[in-house]
Amino acid sequence: MSANKTKGIVVFSGGSAANNLVDVFSTIREHKNCELSYVIPISDNGGSSSELIRVFGGPGIGDVRSRLVRLIPDHDDSEKAAIKVFFNYRLPKDRVAAKLEWLQIVDADHALWDNISTAEKELMRAILNLINFEIVKRVRASSTFDFSGASIGNLFLTGARLFTGSFESAIYLLSSICSVPAHTTVLPAINTNFTNHISAGLADGTIITGQNSISHPSEATALDASTTTPSETSETDAIEDANLPGTLPTLRKQYINFSKDDEEDLSARIERLWYINPYGQEIRLAANPRVVQAVKDAQAVIYSIGSLYTSLIPSLILKGVGAAISNPTIRHKILILNSTNDRETGPSTSPFTALDFIAAIAKGCAESRGWDGEVDEYDYRSYVTHLIYLAGPGTPKVDTDALQKLGIETMKVYGRKVEGENYMRYDEKALMQALEVTLGRRGRVDRLRRNTLEG
Known part of the structure; x- marks a missing residue:
């Protein structure tokens, strides 16, 4: 990095939760006049991504796509608004209706194309027709593509990756169409054309395989041979898809339909997370070199809100x-x-405290460096120096005295209660002010917001 260039900000996050804070991070970037990099994990194997992975292989792209589309500049431009709707659009849940609507889209006989210029429409259609052709080529008696609930943006990004042979180039193409500003970059945690899965180990010895099974209610799948019967293995191996023969059956399942509501408790706390090959063996993977360079060139690292073990830790352990x-x-x-x-x-009987969150982050970063033991509490500050948190019903417990003894500064932000729910939500202006105070921006403090902070 040039000696005269302002150091950037790196945000580690997943998809939907952190998308709500994009405007906050964009404003902070503008005030600091620096580059902003989002690091996104690629281990998701649920939703419509699961069908793309099953048929084509490749990384879980849903969170990358959602962040790129979220970054489309908000201004009075009907075409950009139409492109945002287009790439966020999901086909119907009904399988037959979904396929029929998909064919309407690739034939340019759909209202989604309204207000999109001919030049961009034909470029986008070329990629969608390519992925459609690749789907048709892969149709087998044992395996047909299910368009149910499919994201058009995910189909586009997969088609661009297959056309260019490069995940990075596919991201560049979608970024260009979405007019993502040059000062903001979306970086996959691993730059790969392969599928990478994760497993989680619980305190009671249970091992759960695959991100969707970790995040959402499902039967825990241990990796020992006793849990996979020969009939299950032969049944899945008879299906022609992108999975290697012998791949764990739980990694070959379709996870198109699942609910994020009423999630069941895990049997015990998650103690550790790691990457696995298709046969369930642990592997150590290197991060995208651009991610490592972005962190080296950063003035600040921010761990955003989102799922701790499936949005943050998969990027940190690389x-x-x-x-x-x-x-x-x-x-x-x-x-x-x-x-x-x-x-x-x-x-719910043993919910994480703020210190538990920080410990998990520190452990993940230490494992990235090859350390497989416990991390001393006084080393936590190597990875987390500041904590911003909410006070209110349902929020994780924060022991400010204990954190201050470890050298971790804390700042409480008063948010707003979600109507009809028993939990809080960050107020964007209050969070923005907290980040500015933490990062040292000197300027006029909004008098209406002075009472939103305690540090």
């Missing part, structure tokens, strides 16, 4: 990330604490 974050020249390593605990940070 080789090169932990060492880059631990660099003491990065003065601000800020955790924006979730406003509530979810399935991954339970069970």
Whole structure:
């Protein structure tokens, strides 16, 4: 990086939850006049991504697509508004209706194309027709593509990856169509054309395989041979798709339909997360070199809200990330604490505290560096220096005295209660002010917002 160039900000996050804070991060970037990089994991194997992975292989692209589309500039431009709707659009849940509507889209006989210029429409159609052709080529008696609930943006990004042979180039193409500003970059945690899965180990010895099974209610699948019968293996191996013969059956399932509501508790706390090959064996993977470089060139690292073990940890445990974050020249390593605990940070009888979140982040970063033991609490500050949190019903417990003893500064932000729900949500202006105060921006403080902070 040039000596005269302002150091950037790196945000580790997943998809939907952090999308709500994009305007906050964009404003902070503008005030600091620097580059902004979003690091997104690629291990998701649920939703419409699961069908693309099953048929074509490749990374889980849903969170990357959703962030790129969320970054389309908000201004009075009917074409950009139409492109945002287009790439966020999902086909119907009914399988037959979904396929019929998909054919309407690739034939340009659909209202989604209204207000999109001919030049962009024909470029986008070329990619969609290519992915459609690839789908037709792969049709087998044992395996047909299910368009139910499919994201048009995910289909486009997969088609662009197949056309160029490069995930990075596909992201560049979608970024260009979405007019993502040059100062903001979306970086996949791993730059790959292959599928990478994760497993989680619980405190009671249970092992859960695959991100969807970790995040959402499903039967825990241990990796020992006793859990997979010969008939299950032969049944899945008879299906012609992108999976290698012998791939764990749980990694070959379709997870198109699942609910994020009423999530069941895990049987115990998650203790560790790791990457696996298709046969369930643990592997250590290197991070996207651009991610490591972005962290090395950063003035601040921010861990955004989202699922701890499926949105943050998969990026942090990659080789090169932990060492880059631990660099003491990065003065601000800020955790924006979730406003509530979810399935991954339970069970409800033993919910995670702020210190537990920080410990998990520190452990993930340490494992990235090859450390497989416990991390001393006084080393937590190598990875988290500041905590921003909400106070209110359902929020994780924060022991400010304990954190201050570890050298971790805390700042409480008063949010707003979600109507009809028993949990809080961050107020964007209050969070923005908290980040500005933490990062050291000097300027006029909005008098109406002075009472939103306690530090």
